[in-house]
Amino acid sequence: xxxxxxxxxxxxxxxxxxxxxxxxxxxxxxxxxxxxxxxxxxxxxxxxxxxxxxxxxxxxxxxxxxxxxxxxxxxxxxxxxxxxxxxxxxxxxxxxxxxxxxxxxxxxxxxxxxxxxxxxxxxxxxxxxxxxxxxxxxxxxxxxxxxxxxxxxxxxxxxxxxxxxxxxxxxxxxxxxxxxxxxxxxxxxxxxxxxxxxxxxxxxxxxxxxxxxxxxxxxxxxxxxxxxxxxxxxxxxxxxxxxxxxxxxxxxxxxxxxxxxxxxxxxxxxxxxxxxxxxxxxxxxxxxxxxxxxxxxxxxxxxx
Amino acid sequence: xxxxxxxxxxxxxxxxxxxxxxxxxxxxxxxxxxxxxxxxxxxxxxxxxxxxxxxxxxxxxxxxxxxxxxxxxxxxxxxxxxxxxxxxxxxxxxxxxxxxxxxxxxxxxxxxxxxxxxxxxxxxxxxxxxxxxxxxxxxxxxxxxxxxxxxxxxxxxxxxxxxxxxxxxxxxxxxxxxxxxxxxxxxxxxxxxxxxxxxxxxxxxxxxxxxxxxxxxxxxxxxxxxxxxxxxxxxxxxxxxxxxxxxxxxxxxxxxxxxxxxxxxxxxxxxxxxxxxxxxxxxxxxxxxxxxxxxxxxxxxxxxxxxxxxxxxxxxxxxxxxxxxxxxxxxxxxxxxxxxxxxxxxxxxxxxxxxxxxxxxxxxxxxxxxxxxxxxxxxxxxxxxxxxxxxxxxxxxxxxxxxxxxxxxxxxxxxxxxxxxxxxxxxxxx
Numbered sequence: 065x066x067x068x069x070x071x072x073x074x075x076x077x078x079x080x081x082x083x084x085x086x087x088x089x090x091x092x093x094x095x096x097x098x099x100x101x102x103x104x105x106x107x108x109x110x111x112x113x114x115x116x117x118x119x120x121x122x123x124x125x126x127x128x129x130x131x132x133x134x135x136x137x138x139x140x141x142x143x144x145x146x147x148x149x150x151x152x153x154x155x156x157x158x159x160x161x162x163x164x165x166x167x168x169x170x171x172x173x174x175x176x177x178x179x180x181x182x183x184x185x186x187x188x189x190x191x192x193x194x195x196x197x198x199x200x201x202x203x204x205x206x207x208x209x210x211x212x213x214x215x216x217x218x219x220x221x222x223x224x225x226x227x228x229x230x231x232x233x234x235x236x237x238x239x240x241x242x243x244x245x246x247x248x249x250x251x252x253x254x255x256x257x258x259x260x261x262x263x264x265x266x267x268x269x270x271x272x273x274x275x276x277x278x279x280x281x282x283x284x285x286x287x288x289x290x291x292x293x294x295x296x297x298x299x300x301x302x303x304x305x306x307x308x309x310x311x312x313x314x315x316x317x318x319x320x321x322x323x324x325x326x327x328x329x330x331x332x333x334x335x336x337x338x339x340x341x342x343x344x345x346x347x348x349x350x351x352x353x354x355x356x357x358x359x360x361x362x363x364x365x366x367x368x
Numbered sequence: 369x370x371x372x373x374x375x376x377x378x379x380x381x382x383x384x385x386x387x388x389x390x391x392x393x394x395x396x397x398x399x400x401x402x403x404x405x406x407x408x409x410x411x412x413x414x415x416x417x418x419x420x421x422x423x424x425x426x427x428x429x430x431x432x433x434x435x436x437x438x439x440x441x442x443x444x445x446x447x448x449x450x451x452x453x454x455x456x457x458x459x460x461x462x463x464x465x466x467x468x469x470x471x472x473x474x475x476x477x478x479x480x481x482x483x484x485x486x487x488x489x490x491x492x493x494x495x496x497x498x499x500x501x502x503x504x505x506x507x508x509x510x511x512x513x514x515x516x517x518x519x520x521x522x523x524x525x526x527x528x529x530x531x532x533x534x535x536x537x538x539x540x541x542x543x544x545x546x547x548x549x550x551x552x553x554x555x556x557x558x559x560x561x562x563x564x565x566x567x568x569x570x571x572x573x574x575x576x577x578x579x580x581x582x583x584x585x586x587x588x589x590x591x592x593x594x595x596x597x598x599x600x601x602x603x604x605x606x607x608x609x610x611x612x613x614x615x616x617x618x619x620x621x622x623x624x625x626x627x628x629x630x631x632x633x634x635x636x637x638x639x640x641x642x643x644x645x646x647x648x649x650x651x652x653x654x655x656x657x658x659x660x661x662x663x664x665x666x667x668x669x670x671x672x673x674x675x676x677x678x679x680x681x682x683x684x685x686x687x688x689x690x691x692x693x694x695x696x697x698x699x700x701x702x703x704x705x706x707x708x709x710x711x712x713x714x715x716x717x718x719x720x721x722x723x724x725x726x727x728x729x730x731x732x733x734x735x736x737x738x739x740x741x742x743x744x745x746x747x748x749x750x751x752x753x754x755x756x757x758x759x760x761x762x763x764x765x766x767x768x769x770x771x772x773x774x775x776x777x778x779x780x781x782x783x784x785x786x787x788x789x790x791x792x793x794x795x796x797x798x
Contacts, residue, residue, distance in 0.1 A: 099564055158759050164564045165510050169715060170758040172708055176751030184744055294704075298575065301568070342579050345572040352565045352572075353557045 066208040075327040076320070077215050077284060080222025083319025084277035085300025087229055087312060088270030094246030094310035095259075095266045097164065101171040102151055104297020105178035106271050109147060110140040110278030111195070111288040112182055118196035129198035133283070136196075137221075140279045141272040147178075148271025149264060175293070183290040192289045195282035218280050225276055226316055229269075233312050238265055246310050274300075295341075302348040308358020317360055322347075400454050401461055407451065408462075412469045416476065419483060419734065424741035431735065470629055474613075474622040481619040488621060488693060490733035491628035492686045497713040497729040498635045498722065499682025503551075504711075505720035506639075506648060507675030508655030510567040513554065513574030514710045517547035517680040519581060519702035521687025526594045526697045527587070536600035540688045547684020548677040550577075555676035559669055562658075574707050581699040593698035597691050600627070607692075624693045631689065632726075635682055639722050642678070651675055683710075712754050718764030727766060 085107055092100045114136035121132045155174050159167055183189045199213040233239035244252040245262045253259050281296070282288045303322045307314020322344065329343050330336040351358065414434060421427045441447055455462045477483040496518060503511050524546040525539035534542075554573045558566055581588050588594070599607040607623040642648045650671050653661040662668055691697050709732060717728025739746040757765070 097564070099568065155755060155759060159762065162762055165504075165567065165715075166758055166762050168510075168512075168564065168567055169708070169711060170755055173712075173751045173755035173758060176708075177748060177755060180744065180748035180751060184748060190744075298572075305568075338583055339579070342576050345576045345579075348572045349557065349569050349576075352569050353560050356561060356565055 069209050071327045071331060072324075073209070073211065073215060073219070075323040076219050077222075077280075077323075078326070079320035079323030080219060080226070081277040081280050081284075081296070081319075082299055082303045082322050083226055083316050084222060084273045084280075085296055086303035086307070086315035086319045087226075088274045089301050089304040090307070090309055090312055090315040091242065091246075091266045091270050093304070094312075095242060095249075095263050096156065096160070096167075098156060098167050099164075099171065099301065100151075100156075101168070101297055101301075102155075102175040102178060103171075103270070103274055104293040104295070104300065105175040106144050106147060106151075106293070107274045107278040107281070107296050107300075108288070108290065108293030109178055109182060110144045110275030111282040111292070112186055112189075112193075112290075113143045113275075114140040114279045114282055115193055115195060115288060116186075122196070132196065132198070136279050137276060141275045144275030144278075145268040145272040148267040148274075151271075152264060152267040175297070179290055179293060186290070189290050192287050195286050195288050197283045197286045214283055218284055221276070221280065225273060229273065229312065230316075232269070238262070242266060298348075299344065302344055305348055305351050306359055308360050311358060311360060314358050314360040318358070321359075397458075401458065404454055404458065404462060405465060408465050408469065419477075419738070421738070424739045427735075427738055467633070471626075474618050474625050475616045478616055478618050478622075481621050484619060484621040484625050486734060486737045488625045488628055489690075489737075490730045491625065491632055492690050492693070493710065493713065493733050494632050494726050494729040495628065495635050495689070496683050496686035496710050497717070497725050498632070498639055499679045499686070500710050500714050501679075501717075501720065501722065501725045502639060502642065502682070503675050503679030504714055505725070506643060506655070507651035507671065509558075509672060509675055510563070511570045511676070511679065512567050512707055512711060513570040513572075513577070514679075514683055515702040515704070515706040516550055516554070516574050516577045517683030518687040518690070518706060518710075519577065519699075520547040520550045520680075521684025522691040522697045522701070523581075523588055523594065523687075524684070525688035526597045526691040529598050529692070530594055530596065536598075536688070536692050539692075540685060543688035543691075544681045544684040547687065548681040551676040551678075551680025551683075552673060555673050558676070559672055571704070571707075574704060578699060578703055581702060588697075588699065591699060593696055594691070595696055597695045597697065599695070600692055624689070628689055628693075631685060635685075636722060636726075643722075647671070647674065716754070716757055716764055718766040721764070721766050724764060724766030728764070 085103065088103050088106075089100065092098050092103065117136045117139045118132055121127070121135060126132060126135075151174060155170055156167065159170055197214060199217070201212070202214075203210050203212045205211075231239075233243065241252065241257045241262050242265070244255065244257055245259055249259060252262075277296070277300075278288075281292070299322065300319075303318035304315045305318070306321055307316070307318030325347065326340055326344065329340050333339065333343075418427065418430055418434070421430055473487060474484050477487075496514065499517070500511060500514050503509050521543035525536065525543035528534035528539045528542065529536060554570060558569050561569055582591055584590070601607060607627075608620050609623075610620050611618050611623055613622075650661065650666045653664065653666060654668060654671055658668060690701075710729075713729040713732050714725050715728075716732065717726070718724035736746050736750060739749065742749065
């Protein structure tokens with residue numbers, strides 16, 4: 065029993081990261097009909113920004129754990145929001161209205177550029193880097209379940225961020241404009257929505273959330289690699305698809321569902337960790353083929 | 369494509385037919401052929417000079433200079449069109465010319481086995497890119513998992529040769545057939561999806577298969593790879609022996625070069641025949657408007673299955689040749705990056721344009737090979753140049769002019785303008 069609770073908590077932690085990445089995918093798709101494969105690399109980039117921040121902090125003598133972690137989150141999210149905005153401006157804006165393949169390939173190409181740039185220009189970027197994670201070994205027990213403070217913190221951060229997204233989407237003018245744009249871009253334009261600004265904001269927000277996930281990933285696994293973005297990208301995308309692309313609540317559901325599913329596969333299928341990703345991608349294909357509007361969407365909805 | 373004022377494409381076709389059937393005098397034709405010969409020789413010379421440049425920095429400069437030159441020449445109105453018309457009017461002669469130049473390549477570089485080797489690699493990728501061109505360019509079906517077929521062909525032919533001593537000449541078509549089967553396998557569920565979703569389904573397929581390549585050890589030897597794949601042989605002549613052609617002594621790599629060249633010719637021939645056949649027209653109709661196509665009685669299911677399996681077949685052929693040339697097959701050869709590279713060849717060359725795709729594939733293999741000096745930076749360059757080409761020339765370097773395939777250039781330019789001016793959103797062309 066205890067082992068299941070342990071697994072459940074792991075699923076919650078990983079699910080939080082998937083969710084944050086998936087929200088990015090889903091809002092890019094919503095406002096721009098774009099599957100942005102550079103998003104996974106933005107996630108990775110954030111982890112490296114945070115790594116650099118922590119090194120600098122240590123170098124200048126700031127060793128207070130919470131301060132460093134907050135600085136890491138702030139800098140990573142800020143930098144990546146800017147990076148996302150930049151990508152939108154130079155890569156995706158000129159391609160608006162083009163066939164989906166071009167956008168897809170462009171985002172893949174941009175992703176390659178980000179990944180290789182980190183690999184080449186970050187000191188020792190080609191090797192795995194140890195990540196600053198002060199509380200990873202501070203654990204406590206609740207009835208046989210071992211929890212680390214990091215894990216608790218990460219679950220809390222992801223829930224808070226997800227809640228912020230929820231508020232943003234439902235309660236603010238910007239969120240409403242975003243939903244309107246997702247639903248029908250032309251109609252939104254006619255209603256006076258500044259669609260350009262909406263898209264820009266979507267990139268800021270989506271990339272910042274992905275960045276938060278990147279930092280969380282580093283804190284959780286205590287190491288980062290230049291090539292970790294791709295896998296996270298495809299998982300985040302799968303999570304977004306499970307909930308229905310373009311549907312923010314769907315992404316939240318999909319992220320946690322996917323993490324739970326992964327944990328179950330590893331626990332129940334023999335050799336599960338080897339074939340974990342196979343199952344994930346099969347889910348992806350099955351949902352795209354048989355229920356393209358996602359598990360939460362209405363089947364009649366026309367997408368794609 | 370509904371604007372009434374657009375030029376009627378059929379008229380171009382009749383004009384070219386007219387030109388062909390003797391609208392020109394004999395002397396004009398000779399003059400044109402002479403001009404064609406000079407142009408192609410000059411292009412070939414440019415290509416050879418580029419290959420001969422050893423220094424990576426110089427090569428980048430050279431490519432930039434050539435690209436700039438092409439841009440300047442292209443500014444003179446009608447230059448490109450004129451050349452295109454000349455090629456169109458005299459297709460057989462152009463083909464012969466290109467063929468002869470390709471044959472002469474190993475003879476020119478008979479002292480440099482490495483250059484012949486990378487040219488062979490380029491040829492193998494040309495075969496695969498032409499295969500993807502059938503699926504994507506002709507039928508408009510996005511396939512981001514092309515490495516699956518590459519792998520299927522390579523593993524089939526390699527394992528047959530290693531485990532059962534099956535000769536290459538049987539393994540080659542079998543590799544193609546197994547690859548076609550893998551194409552069929554994904555086409556069947558993919559029938560229900562389009563656009564983005566089709567791309568994602570095939571991408572997931574590619575990822576799944578790559579994990580299986582690593583883990584199904586009884587089929588693929590896992591990450592150890594398949595080793596010691598025997599080279600092909602014809603009537604006792606082993607492909608690892610040097611050959612002599614026209615009295616020139618060539619390194620053994622030339623065997624593989626000529627083999628893949630022959631396969632390219634077959635592939636191009638099949639592509640042409642398919643493009644202009646009933647099937648090709650059905651594909652084109654399906655690509656432009658599948659619902660309209662369906663209304664005209666096209667069996668979409670069948671056409672999609674055919675497009676996927678035909679494309680995959682050539683992927684498998686390329687894989688089989690690759691396995692026997694390198695002598696070693698490893699899952700790392702079939703990662704997503706391979707699929708993206710093949711996709712980029714088709715996109716950069718110009719979807720649906722057979723010659724454009726050939727050029728795209730050759731450039732995308734040879735340039736990174738020659739930039740080895742830059743080590744890992746070349747991946748950065750690859751990504752950056754791909755993104756730049758997609759952004760600034762989305763229709764590819766050599767869009768097919770007579771039949772607008774996939775993307776309509778004028779319409780796209782118009783869309784870009786609109787979206788830039790008013791901040792308005794252009795609807796997807798799809």
